[in-house]
Amino acid sequence: MRDWDARHLAAAAGARLVRRPPAPADGAALPAGPAPAAGAALPLGPAPAAGAVSLEGAVAPDDRPSPVGPTGAGVDSRTLAPGELFVGLPGERVDGGAHAAEALAAGAWGVLVGERHAQAAAASQAPGAVLAHEDPLAALQRLARAWRRELRARGAMVVGITGSTGKTSTKDILAALLERQLRVWASPANLNTEIGLPLALLGAGSESELVVLELAMRGPGQIAELTAIAEPDVGVIVNVGPAHLELLGSLEAIAAAKAELIAGLAPGASLVVPAGERLLERHLREQLRTITFGEGGDVRLLQRRADGSVLIAHGTQRMALTPSFSQAHNLRNLLAAVAAARALGYTPRGPVQVRFGAMRGQRERLAGELTLIDDCYNANPMSMRAALDELARSAHGRRVAVLGDMLELGAQARELHREIGVHAAERGVQLLVTVGPLAAQVGSAFAAAAAGPDGAGAAAAGSDGTGIVAGAGAAGARAAVRETRAAADADEAAELLEELLREGDTVLVKGSRGMRMERVSERLRARHGGASALAAGRS
Numbered sequence: 001m002r003d004w005d006a007r008h009l010a011a012a013a014g015a016r017l018v019r020r021p022p023a024p025a026d027g028a029a030l031p032a033g034p035a036p037a038a039g040a041a042l043p044l045g046p047a048p049a050a051g052a053v054s055l056e057g058a059v060a061p062d063d064r065p066s067p068v069g070p071t072g073a074g075v076d077s078r079t080l081a082p083g084e085l086f087v088g089l090p091g092e093r094v095d096g097g098a099h100a101a102e103a104l105a106a107g108a109w110g111v112l113v114g115e116r117h118a119q120a121a122a123a124s125q126a127p128g129a130v131l132a133h134e135d136p137l138a139a140l141q142r143l144a145r146a147w148r149r150e151l152r153a154r155g156a157m158v159v160g161i162t163g164s165t166g167k168t169s170t171k172d173i174l175a176a177l178l179e180r181q182l183r184v185w186a187s188p189a190n191l192n193t194e195i196g197l198p199l200a201l202l203g204a205g206s207e208s209e210l211v212v213l214e215l216a217m218r219g220p221g222q223i224a225e226l227t228a229i230a231e232p233d234v235g236v237i238v239n240v241g242p243a244h245l246e247l248l249g250s251l252e253a254i255a256a257a258k259a260e261l262i263a264g265l266a267p268g269a270s271l272v273v274p275a276g277e278r279l280l281e282r283h284l285r286e287q288l289r290t291i292t293f294g295e296g297g298d299v300r301l302l303q304r305r306a307d308g309s310v311l312i313a314h315g316t317q318r319m320a321l322t323p324s325f326s327q328a329h330n331l332r333n334l335l336a337a338v339a340a341a342r343a344l345g346y347t348p349r350g351p352v353q354v355r356f357g358a359m360r361g362q363r364e365r366l367a368g369e370l371t372l373i374d375d376c377y378n379a380n381p382m383s384m385r386a387a388l389d390e391l392a393r394s395a396h397g398r399r400v401a402v403l404g405d406m407l408e409l410g411a412q413a414r415e416l417h418r419e420i421g422v423h424a425a426e427r428g429v430q431l432l433v434t435v436g437p438l439a440a441q442v443g444s445a446f447a448a449a450a451a452g453p454d455g456a457g458a459a460a461a462g463s464d465g466t467g468i469v470a471g472a473g474a475a476g477a478r479a480a481v482r483e484t485r486a487a488a489d490a491d492e493a494a495e496l497l498e499e500l501l502r503e504g505d506t507v508l509v510k511g512s513r514g515m516r517m518e519r520v521s522e523r524l525r526a527r528h529g530g531a532s533a534l535a536a537g538r539s
């Protein structure tokens with residue numbers, strides 16, 4: 001929004017401009033960033049769609065326009081960078097608008113807050129624009145959409161990514177795929193909600209050629225709302241799985257919620273979906289250019305080579321890529337990202353260097369030849385399976401899994417946890433430590449599955465899933481001792497590990513955010529000497 005002056009910005013947000021920022025001639029400090037062309041009126045770009053803006057309340061025409069707009073926007077006055085627009089949102093306990101004057105004093109370009117707070121901010125000594133709107137969130141969203149349209153007018157494309165698991169990872173992979181060809185702006189971190197997505201969009205500089213956004217789903221209607229703001233040229237659904245099952249009740253309902261992205265794309269836009277995903281079939285639209293990915297799809301993995309490179313096909317096109325990661329789920333995310341790149345008209349090749357977000361499966365070597373796979377960020381049945389597959393694929397020594405509850409699964413929670421226990425046994429997990437009451441079900445199903453169909457060894461397993469089971473298990477011809485222990489919380493699990501871990505073990509740590517599984521990883525690091533990160537996901 002650097003090129004938008006206060007008046008244009010207020011109009012785009014549908015807000016009332018109460019006070020404009022001081023013009024440079026006033027001697028006031030300008031927000032950081034390149035100086036505008038001397039004396040020249042800045043290009044305003046096309047006005048937002050007709051009817052979307054209101055100039056009501058704009059300042060008198062003889063006021064000089066401010067030469068530059070904000071560098072981005074934020075809703076937390078404590079983390080706002082100088083030169084950004086502060087949007088004060090009313091929260092459950094704190095009303096963000098109350099921090100408007102503080103944000104101005106800290107160097108904000110301006111504030112967008114409710115009327116009452118706007119009056120107070122305008123009366124404060126701190127310079128900066130003051131914009132008022134009775135519903136600052138609605139104004140933020142409106143501003144973001146207007147900015148998105150400005151970006152389109154400047155030739156930028158937007159990709160919107162949703163899915164049950166792997167949105168952030170796919171976003172980061174797509175950004176890495178195209179960063180050599182295009183000026184790419186991707187949502188920082190995990191900004192994917194009705195607040196985060198507008199902030200992510202507003203952070204995109206006017207020079208951006210590709211904007212990659214993540215769209216979260218927290219209930220019916222949310223993805224429709226986010227799609228209406230982002231107006232993606234390419235929509236990507238990474239997968240449909242039982243995440244937030246409690247919220248929607250069934251996989252069909254989850255698919256329908258993801259499909260709001262499909263419904264919201266403009267005719268002629270592109271859609272990327274997993275090949276053969278029956279849950280999405282009835283939501284597909286003729287008016288979209290649809291590209292499928294994965295086995296049997298348009299974009300598929302032809303070959304994985306020993307040197308870590310992969311060969312990907314799209315029609316007759318072959319693309320050789322060398323990703324910095326090798327987990328099966330991230331290679332699948334890579335296929336989705338390549339499909340999106342193809343939809344944009346690009347043919348990616350060569351190295352794909354991705355720094356995944358923290359706690360998303362990074363491998364660390366600890367003292368005692370221990371390997372930690374820190375996947376504590378979150379968990380649902382889909383990502384739990386993927387993590388166990390990765391443990392089985394990459395473990396050097398014993399396969400140890402420390403698994404916490406998967407939350408928000410509703411009535412099917414018990415069954416879904418038991419399925420993970422069976423999966424862990426099938427993947428040859430040798431030591432399983434569960435954290436929390438639901439994960440205890442993982443333990444008991446694991447014990448039963450590891451004991452084998454004849455039940456040998458089952459007697460050793462307690463009813464709470466705690467016990468020691470000896471048996472070959474479904475995965476191995478070689479006999480392996482399978483052990484499972486149940487802990488009430490992450491700290492207790494960390495203590496248990498101290499007595500149970502052996503030199504050479506590979507330890508996967510994963511669970512829902514609320515289980516705070518990072519405490520296990522932290523304590524492992526503290527006990528076993530600092531960590532050295534290995535190449536992400538490489539074994």
Ligand SMILES: Nc1ncnc2c1ncn2[C@@H]1O[C@H](COP(=O)(O)OP(=O)(O)OP(=O)(O)O)[C@@H](O)[C@H]1O
Nearest residue numbers: 164165166167168169329332360361375382383386
């Ligand atoms: N395609 C995939 N299939 C299964 N699991 C995956 C996939 N991609 C990533 N994961 C797992 O999910 C975890 C979270 O990944 P990521 O942050 O990309 O997901 P997200 O969809 O953005 O999550 P959130 O909904 O919290 O924003 C990773 O650490 C990894 O364990």
Ligand SMILES: [Mg+2]
Nearest residue numbers: 167168190214
């Ligand atoms: Mg995410």
